[in-house]
Amino acid sequence: MRFIKAMIKTFFKLTGVFVLLCFGILSCTKPVDFDQANDLVLEPVVASDLIFFKANATEFFVNNTELVTVKDSVIIDLFRREFFVDHVAKAEFVFEITNSINRGGRVTVELFDINDQKRHEFSITAPASPDNSDVVTTHTEVFEAQALDALKVTDKVVLTLQVLAGGDPLNDNSPGRIELKSKGVFYVKVEGS
């Protein structure tokens, strides 16, 4: 009996030594600092198409009248969603208008909040093209500081296209077209901790 006891004792002593040895070896580490994870910053730049249109000059001649203004509104809650509000540090709306109609055009973008209060507005004027060649106009609207705050409460976007006076009157045979392309570039910033 005593022999078995001694044996068990030795056995556990051995185990103890092994475990200590393991931990002794395991404890060999070079300095690491896990708090560095708090410094994590993700800064992806996300690009997305926004709005576009393409219209021939003839589309502005409806029922024998010149259509001077085309307007529509879009309810868009993307910009006031939590992720956008918390993590978008800067936004840019990039527009490119290509006009080959001999009439100028103006695109106006208005941002309204949920109470239908206008928070931000900008417009882009595309000059007329007397010889019906492509006239390209670009515009970048940068949303920072106040403008960014305005974007982050936006619930409705109103887009207006006006055909400006001057140049040729429009009819069923007017040549040329007007095209708009746009994209949003969103500078996202997600920080750790």
Next chain:
Amino acid sequence: MKKLSVLLAFMACSSFSQNKQILYGFSEIPQSLMLNPGGKVNNRGYFGIPLLSHFHVNGGTSGSTVYDLFADDGIDFNVKLRSAVNNMKSIDFFTATQQLELLSGGYAFGPSYNKNQYLSFGLYQETDFIAYFPKDEAILALEGNANNIGRYFRLNQVSSRGEVLSVFHVGYNKKVNRKLTYGIRGKIYSSLANFSSTKNRGYFVTNTGDNNFYTHLFNLDFELQTSGINSMTEGDSDFSGKDIIKRTLLGGNLGLGFDVGFTYNVTKQWTVDASVLDVGFVRHSKDVKNFEIKGRYVFEGINPLFPETSEGQTAEDYWNEVGEAFEDLFDIEETETKYTTWRPIKFNTSLNYAFGKPKYEDCNCLRKDEGYLNATGIQLYAINRPRQPQLALTAYYYRRLFKGLRAKASYTLDSYSLSNIGLGISAHLGGFNFYAMADNFLNYRNIYNAQSVSLQLGFNYIFNKNED
């Protein structure tokens, strides 16, 4: 963030491949039969000390280590993270495995003059996890799509599976003659929890467009299957320890499997052996919850002023259509469809050479042949993983040191490293047996830089043959 770092540390410190290269072929340790049911048996019987007979943990990363990321070296964490992401490939992975034997035992039977058959049985619990590095998704999160026009962010890089299960097993081993021993082990799996997301397809890409600056193409086919998890995580869960015990004792999702193996003594000194383990499946029918995102959508922006509407469609209808298309695309569909998972099949084989008879000063012709003191050999291990099998090649040296001490040193080449040195000992004090083995000793100088660590230890009581 803390949680994330702990998780990362866990992944890097405790992940294992399931390879137990030191235990394989270590025939003095009864648990070596779990790696080859047709292994050599040289005891009359044994029982494992309950809960202490076999403990195994293993973790590994084939990519960056904890030290790469968290070294206190004054370099900005984000710089290190970006370089880690850039250096890793989408076939790099993190793994973690853990096994705990709850009960085990075995005994020899057959005619009293030649007990050449052996029955072993037991119950163990296993956790197995693997996640591949989703490089495309990591790049998307770090950089976004704006500067990656034309780059495909592929969903098949999201590949991960994990399971916790208990295994009831009974193995039969027969020494046919001096040359051949074979064995087979039947297994019943009871899965406590499982998740699997390994068959994802599709991509997201932003190309330059015709109508607008870009064309965003979403083609998503993602599925996450889970069983045994929903009842734990749902709001009014009354999940308790009792449920764990119930599921462990065949109350989980059940499956079947087997191991087979053999040992062949080519000569007295040369031996070859091989085994195939965990050929089996688990059928998940209880507590199943699957999540699916499926859809294809091309987005070019919205055209509010001159929508290309079909007849009778108003601008508002057009809006709703765009909105619905996006909602449908990212709509997560939940199903309770039963599914089947295959267990990761493992393959082992080795070629061994034993040499060096013990020398005695006195000649005693009645002394039993005690075999050779040394052995050396090479072992090959393979495991089937979701994206591609993992392989490991080991060279080892085995030595009987004293009457009751055996040691084995191994050198392994695998997905994790090319310099993995392992060491194992098995001590026999009377019937008591204690064994411990660990690998990657070179990396213990700085454990955070280890790409994998494996540890096994346990206690048994063995009825030795020579005690008769």
